[in-house]
Amino acid sequence: MAKAKKVRDDVDESLIEATDIVSLLSEPGFAEIYDREITQIECREGFELPSVDLSESLPAVLCASSEEPKVDRCKIRLWSDFKPIEGDTLEKVIADIAKCESCDLCKTRNKTVPGAGSSYAKLMLIGEGPGADEDATGIPFVGKAGQHLDKILAAAGFKRDEVYICNVVKCRPPNNRDPKMEEMAVCSQFLQRQIHLIKPCLIACLGNIAVKYVIGPKAPGITRIHGQWFDSVFGIKTMPMYHPSYLLRDNSREKGSPNWEMWQDIKALKQKYDSI
Numbered sequence: 001m002a003k004a005k006k007v008r009d010d011v012d013e014s015l016i017e018a019t020d021i022v023s024l025l026s027e028p029g030f031a032e033i034y035d036r037e038i039t040q041i042e043c044r045e046g047f048e049l050p051s052v053d054l055s056e057s058l059p060a061v062l063c064a065s066s067e068e069p070k071v072d073r074c075k076i077r078l079w080s081d082f083k084p085i086e087g088d089t090l091e092k093v094i095a096d097i098a099k100c101e102s103c104d105l106c107k108t109r110n111k112t113v114p115g116a117g118s119s120y121a122k123l124m125l126i127g128e129g130p131g132a133d134e135d136a137t138g139i140p141f142v143g144k145a146g147q148h149l150d151k152i153l154a155a156a157g158f159k160r161d162e163v164y165i166c167n168v169v170k171c172r173p174p175n176n177r178d179p180k181m182e183e184m185a186v187c188s189q190f191l192q193r194q195i196h197l198i199k200p201c202l203i204a205c206l207g208n209i210a211v212k213y214v215i216g217p218k219a220p221g222i223t224r225i226h227g228q229w230f231d232s233v234f235g236i237k238t239m240p241m242y243h244p245s246y247l248l249r250d251n252s253r254e255k256g257s258p259n260w261e262m263w264q265d266i267k268a269l270k271q272k273y274d275s276i
């Protein structure tokens with residue numbers, strides 16, 4: 001893991017989310033199933049992570065609990081265990097998602113939201129889960145946050161139909177709560193198939209919750225690591241970015257504001273994209 005040469009001096013420490021967010025997302029005893037080292041593989045000058053002992057960031061409750069998680073462990077599939085399905089297609093993935101009842105999110109969904117975009121996308125954007133507008137339409141990122149994301153992508157020179165946009169979980173969590181780590185792990189069977197079929201070169205991970213799944217539960221908060229490049233559970237270079245709904249909370253475009261930072265990140269992402 002990269003060691004710090006310089007800690008960002010423009011970050012309000014109060015904005016750095018506590019890494020024990022994992023404790024809010026996970027059933028006791030779950031973490032050891034999914035635990036992984038966080039590997040930073042590239043950074044822009046002045047943005048390198050401080051050297052922190054991430055092993056201390058996991059809450060004790062996750063490390064030493066006799067309680068069994070409620071989700072069936074046999075349904076949890078790690079990328080290292082992934083076995084491609086012969087003859088698989090994105091259409092089959094969508095059909096399997098539509099009839100999936102592997103977690104309780106199926107009980108409250110209206111429509112499944114598998115993902116949308118090019119089957120040959122070099123870039124995959126991954127959010128945490130569908131919201132109300134997505135649940136109503138079956139299309140990812142179509143609400144106000146999605147429209148904001150569209151503007152950001154267009155401003156950077158991306159066409160929405162040249163990338164692939166999806167979420168870790170394909171059904172809306174009730175009342176827009178965060179998806180639990182177990183739900184993400186169970187649902188990842190579909191994300192794994194999508195990634196295997198599309199074979200993106202780059203992933204942009206939108207928001208703290210998706211980062212905890214795609215990069216790892218020990219990943220520091222998004223305000224600290226957005227815009228950096230990390231190895232991901234899929235072995236694909238991944239940049240954490242702010243979730244567009246977070247950006248809607250602050251209209252400022254001033255230097256240092258979340259929207260300004262997003263603009264720096266999307267420009268860096270486009271530069272990398274164009275170089276591939």
Ligand code: SF4
Pocket residue numbers: 097100101102103104105106112169170171183186187
């Ligand atoms: S969230 Fe995923 S695993 Fe859960 S029911 Fe929906 S498609 Fe199945």
